Amino acid sequence: MSSSVPPVAALGRGASDPLSGWERLKLDRLAMVSLGVLLLSALACFLAPPLMESARNATSAFTYSPPGTAVSALGGGSYRAWLGTDASGRDVLYRVLSGGRVSLVVGLCAAAVSLGIGTLVGMTAGFYGGKVDSFLMRLVDVLYANPRVLFVLILISALTGPLSLAINEARAAAEARGWDAARQWVDGAIPYQRTLILIFCLGVIEWLTMARIVRGQVLVLKEQQFIAAARVLGQSRRKIMVRHLLPNLWTVILTYLTLTVPVVVLDESFLSFLGLGIEEPASSWGTLLKEGAGAVNPLISRWWLLVTPGVAMGVTLLALNFLGDALRDAFDVR
Amino acid sequence: MARFLVSRFLSLLAVLGVVLTLTFVLFRLSPGGPFSFERDLSEAQVRAKEVQYKLDGPLYLQVGRWWQDALRGDFRESMKSRNFAVAEILGQSLPVSFALGGVAFVLAASGGIAAGALAAARQNRWPDRLAMTGALLAISLPTFVTGPLLVLGLALHLGWFPVGGWTSWKHVVLPAICLAIPYGAYVARLMRNSMVEVLGADFIRTARAKGLPERQVIFKHALKVAVLPVVSYLGPLAAGLLTGSVVVESIFGIPGAGQHFVNSILNKDGFLLMGAVAVYCVLLVALNFLVDVVYCLLDRRIKMYDV
Numbered sequence: 325m326s327s328s329v330p331p332v333a334a335l336g337r338g339a340s341d342p343l344s345g346w347e348r349l350k351l352d353r354l355a356m357v358s359l360g361v362l363l364l365s366a367l368a369c370f371l372a373p374p375l376m377e378s379a380r381n382a383t384s385a386f387t388y389s390p391p392g393t394a395v396s397a398l399g400g401g402s403y404r405a406w407l408g409t410d411a412s413g414r415d416v417l418y419r420v421l422s423g424g425r426v427s428l429v430v431g432l433c434a435a436a437v438s439l440g441i442g443t444l445v446g447m448t449a450g451f452y453g454g455k456v457d458s459f460l461m462r463l464v465d466v467l468y469a470n471p472r473v474l475f476v477l478i479l480i481s482a483l484t485g486p487l488s489l490a491i492n493e494a495r496a497a498a499e500a501r502g503w504d505a506a507r508q509w510v511d512g513a514i515p516y517q518r519t520l521i522l523i524f525c526l527g528v529i530e531w532l533t534m535a536r537i538v539r540g541q542v543l544v545l546k547e548q549q550f551i552a553a554a555r556v557l558g559q560s561r562r563k564i565m566v567r568h569l570l571p572n573l574w575t576v577i578l579t580y581l582t583l584t585v586p587v588v589v590l591d592e593s594f595l596s597f598l599g600l601g602i603e604e605p606a607s608s609w610g611t612l613l614k615e616g617a618g619a620v621n622p623l624i625s626r627w628w629l630l631v632t633p634g635v636a637m638g639v640t641l642l643a644l645n646f647l648g649d650a651l652r653d654a655f656d657v658r
Numbered sequence: 659m660a661r662f663l664v665s666r667f668l669s670l671l672a673v674l675g676v677v678l679t680l681t682f683v684l685f686r687l688s689p690g691g692p693f694s695f696e697r698d699l700s701e702a703q704v705r706a707k708e709v710q711y712k713l714d715g716p717l718y719l720q721v722g723r724w725w726q727d728a729l730r731g732d733f734r735e736s737m738k739s740r741n742f743a744v745a746e747i748l749g750q751s752l753p754v755s756f757a758l759g760g761v762a763f764v765l766a767a768s769g770g771i772a773a774g775a776l777a778a779a780r781q782n783r784w785p786d787r788l789a790m791t792g793a794l795l796a797i798s799l800p801t802f803v804t805g806p807l808l809v810l811g812l813a814l815h816l817g818w819f820p821v822g823g824w825t826s827w828k829h830v831v832l833p834a835i836c837l838a839i840p841y842g843a844y845v846a847r848l849m850r851n852s853m854v855e856v857l858g859a860d861f862i863r864t865a866r867a868k869g870l871p872e873r874q875v876i877f878k879h880a881l882k883v884a885v886l887p888v889v890s891y892l893g894p895l896a897a898g899l900l901t902g903s904v905v906v907e908s909i910f911g912i913p914g915a916g917q918h919f920v921n922s923i924l925n926k927d928g929f930l931l932m933g934a935v936a937v938y939c940v941l942l943v944a945l946n947f948l949v950d951v952v953y954c955l956l957d958r959r960i961k962m963y964d965v
Contacts, residue, residue, distance in 0.1 A: 469674075470681070471919070473919065474935060477924070478684050478688055481688065481926075593802075597802050610800075613802060613803055617802045617909065620806040620809055631807075637798070637803075638795060642794055646794065
């Protein structure tokens with residue numbers, strides 16, 4: 325996006341003194357605005373819902389109130405539903421913020437999983453080269469040709485049964501041995517089964533691009549002299565990878581982390597649309613959008629159910645994409 | 659060039675074989691099995707069902723027999739919709755998806771290339787910023803947001819198009835736009851980046867130095883080279899669009915093929931799944947090969963593979 329050459333003079337430095345990636349990023353106004361929007365959105369999603377006491381307890385008598393109506397709360401008193409209420413009289417603003425929390429957590433964690441796999445595969449392929457490299461890269465090619473949607477659906481339907489079975493067994497085992505703390509911990513995990521599966525499955529399908537990029541970068545890096553020096557000094561391959569390659573890859577990793585999060589959030593919303601994502605009563609932007617999409621019909625269109633989560637998700641993902649593009653430009657990652 | 663194309667063709671065939679085999683293995687290995695919906699089957703009954711569906715014996719034989727049938731053009735019967743051949747189910751829904759996807763493909767490719775080229779020609783000025791922000795926004799929103807919004811605006815408020823269904827040409831417009839938006843945005847971004855790079859190249863400077871009008875520089879010289887990365891993306895783009903989208907089909911009530919991809923997995927209808935994946939993969943491979951051919955014709959440098 326912002327490929328204009330930043331004014332070097334603004335930092336009071338000569339043209340012979342090149343800017344570092346961070347300095348270039350700081351000069352990118354769009355990137356800084358995006359970062360601000362992102363922080364604001366994350367803060368709102370994580371901090372606001374616990375504070376919205378009255379919205380959380382809204383009565384079901386006020387279903388489908390349009391934005392701005394006053395709604396009486398369950399525990400007495402009333403408040404204004406600035407963004408309206410949904411089919412069960414729940415406050416849309418509250419649901420969008422708490423749904424954003426789920427979407428962002430799933431997005432970040434799944435992106436982290438995909439980065440872990442992608443970095444590992446890419447580094448191994450690039451560093452070892454030869455047969456290892458061609459095997460791993462053919463694998464990536466084949467997985468690219470596989471329709472991703474199918475793969476994730478098969479994975480989810482395959483994992484759902486065994487995971488709940490495993491949880492039940494763990495719970496029974498803890499109960500039999502009288503480990504109360506462990507049982508409570510397992511009980512606490514039960515509502516998050518779907519979230520865990522989603523994080524794992526989305527991470528497992530989104531690592532391909534990362535692996536290719538990291539491999540390319542490693543191929544460039546390993547020809548450089550400091551790697552040769554480390555080799556001459558007799559350092560082990562693992563040490564070279566962890567100590568010398570990884571620190572030089574982190575701008576790539578950061579860039580693609582930023583660019584993978586929106587992809588994963590979109591994937592999650594797609595799965596929610598199919599009814600395979602986050603399940604009621606928990607919500608994510610995907611489940612809210614699904615509800616909103618159903619609320620647009622020829623009789624009465626409750627547009628706020630679609631527009632509110634749509635704007636929240638659109639703005640957040642837009643900011644992430646802008647920031648990712650800016651990072652890519654600033655660090656010249658290709 | 660011939661040798662390059664032959665080797666590409668062979669590697670694409672290999673990919674096709676691996677992907678379909680992998681899908682079959684995944685389907686057979688996923689827990690529950692295809693008969694778990696029918697309750698209380700005894701071991702013997704499950705065995706009998708496996709024999710009936712040719713799913714008995716070791717896994718490699720099962721895969722082998724499927725390939726044998728498939729290569730003869732027999733994609734077997736659906737495991738859930740009794741007495742319906744997979745070929746029949748896909749034969750009814752694919753033409754719909756092809757029509758819709760074809761229109762969406764034209765929209766996405768032409769719109770994306772035009773917007774990307776315009777943005778690059780006006781780099782860092784307002785048309786560029788507007789087009790690229792719009793493209794990024796289009797990528798950031800799922801189709802089940804843009805779809806209902808299009809319905810709300812163009813169908814319900816203005817009444818220009820029908821809300822859903824599949825009977826006249828008017829029914830194609832909204833779903834095609836909806837389907838084309840994210841892909842067109844991707845094409846536009848690809849096109850802009852490539853065009854920006856090309857406009858900085860030496861031969862463009864030469865063209866400008868010769869005193870050619872800017873329009874001619876862009877349309878006659880730059881566009882032809884800059885479009886190459888987009889061309890290589892058109893293969894996967896067309897394969898994805900032509901096989902339909904479950905989201906767009908369910909929003910607009912269209913009897914397309916996209917639903918079968920998802921429903922076959924949810925219903926554990928393995929043979930329908932294999933049929934749908936086969937269609938997708940054959941399309942992908944064929945279109946990628948076509949793209950390679952076009953690429954060879956557009957970019958003469960690839961001839962060096964002949965050496």
